[in-house]
Amino acid sequence: MTDRPASPARLAARMRAIEPFHAMDVLARAHALEAAGRSIVHMEVGEPDFETPRPVLERAARVTAKGSVPYTQALGLPALREAIARFYAERYHVEVAPERIVVTAGASGALLLAMGVLVNPGEEVLMADPCYPCNRQFIRVMGGEPRCLPVGPETRWQPTAELLGRHWGERTAAALVASPANPTGTMIDHAELGRIAALVEARGGVLVVDEIYHGLTYGLDARTALALSDRVFVVNSFSKYFDMTGWRLGWLVAPPEYVRELEKLQQNLFICPSTVAQQAALAAFEPATIDLLEGRRREFQARRDFLLPALRELGFGLPVVPEGAFYLYADCARFSSDSFAFALEILERAGVALTPGRDFGQHLPERHLRIAYTTSRPNLELAVERLRSFLASR
């Protein structure tokens, strides 16, 4: 198989619309350079650089020592659904019945199930452009059409109720927003989110809010959309705040009348989420774990507070201060009109890996780079120094 394989004889048409991650090209080149002995600072990585918290690891070890790892209920372990409900009560002071919580294979699994029960072929889902690339594909798999609305720094890279209202049409089924968002790190103001929820409900649609970066907000606490309405679908995950990406565990909160439908879909498509991950996650809400995570959150904040002014000083455009996640979405138009080529150039010449805008949408990707601060402060300092000399020598 050294030859390039032929194209598939029979390929579902949807696959033509489903894009690969272009960032993988950068990553592959970064790995090749590393294999050749070059030092690379990785700022393209969309996951925390922290270990899974010890209490979670220890609980996993206790469970695996027992040996029995059967399927769980499709909706997830009752104890975990209750723990998540308690987390809403403690952290957000919002009451969420455990019966409304569906444990899933990451936020990814939650988004697939949500689109599965909500979107008919030919229907549209409104979302921001730029946004998390996979959003578009969950909708396309269901035969729906992602409708990406250009947003920029004027609205902190977030859609507004006014924008969604203007684009809501006959065929619109739902709106999908994320706060904080990937790739921009910005949040939707709680009052605006309330207007969005009201608008979507008034139009007979469903609002899906991706809260995966909750817990990673700096200088303020995120408020959940569940405080605004119990008609929204809320997606969350153990991947980011809880540092559990590789465990593949998340959850979905839905209005009660959808739970049976979500259960059917989960039974059939997944059987259940990982039992090991579910058992381990029972320790994710313990005070010792939360203490640890809050310390890491402060570290992320310190990284942002170092990196943002440093990049501005180098000439990157960063007109808004993102409140959360671990990304900066930087305008590099001063240096290049092709962020993909520029990212490769930075990689080759400065040894810093960044993600070009093109994975995130069609709205000005060529002038943006996503810069993740998922690496230590010394590494960030090194990256800034490397960028400084690279830009000076250009």
Place this chain on the structure above:
Amino acid sequence: MTDRPASPARLAARMRAIEPFHAMDVLARAHALEAAGRSIVHMEVGEPDFETPRPVLERAARVTAKGSVPYTQALGLPALREAIARFYAERYHVEVAPERIVVTAGASGALLLAMGVLVNPGEEVLMADPCYPCNRQFIRVMGGEPRCLPVGPETRWQPTAELLGRHWGERTAAALVASPANPTGTMIDHAELGRIAALVEARGGVLVVDEIYHGLTYGLDARTALALSDRVFVVNSFSKYFDMTGWRLGWLVAPPEYVRELEKLQQNLFICPSTVAQQAALAAFEPATIDLLEGRRREFQARRDFLLPALRELGFGLPVVPEGAFYLYADCARFSSDSFAFALEILERAGVALTPGRDFGQHLPERHLRIAYTTSRPNLELAVERLRSFLASR
């Protein structure tokens, strides 16, 4: 939320066709009886009653002790793809390039990806009736139509090339077969599978072969469809032979030109399969693990060899001896014309939980029960005794 929730305001039409598992009704009643102090023999369970093998557990413990559990490559850990390739060489003497192997979230994930790249809305996939219930839903989610072909004991509950050829139509994209199958435990003869592969290829379609029950065959070894053709898609899993259901790990082998498409879909829908499970599964092919599993296989065979004649003697119709899996699909028409009601009656009066036929299709479900021997021999003996007195008293 004590009231029954209203029906969802907006529900995708596909959900009307997606059925819940009716077996859950039996299971819920079984749990209620147990909670009330009744002893129940569980023969409705579709997973092995064995622990995950020690070497796998120990490898998981070593990995979690290290603490770093990041996302893996979308196609899976290279070392695991290589280990699976070696398994094909050692066990089947078939060469499968690791590049053709996609690690997935169980056979479930493999089936979703396969249908995602193969089936367009409106296209059909041919399969046996009865068959594994979720098969129909992977196709429906993609907008396709499962076309279920009634099969019975005459063809050992399996489709033939002749049957598939007769039903192959303009809109047929693929055929999906399982050998050994759920709920019947029967296999497709290797020569017949060759004829099926040739037929499907001649018609311009794709054959998907679910080999999840390989390793659990009694008195013979299953041969993989990959020995017949490299145009087939082969689904497999760590769930059954490897006793790893709750880890959610499986794999898909595809023709090389589909791998890039499968990778795109996996990136977008799953990011990657569980890292913990992938690391643990590296120990699944070790000689010590295989020795253990072969012992368990002999135990399953002993259970089948006990249960089959015992049920025949009680008057259940079991005209064919299934070669594999851990199910008997028994005709109960002598006792009842409604296997669902009969299963509930057996549960209440004999304390034995069985799965009524209706989850598996439309072809004579009302006269069949799936009886799983996923419980110890003493339990099987107890169940037979209970059934004997129940039937005598009826």
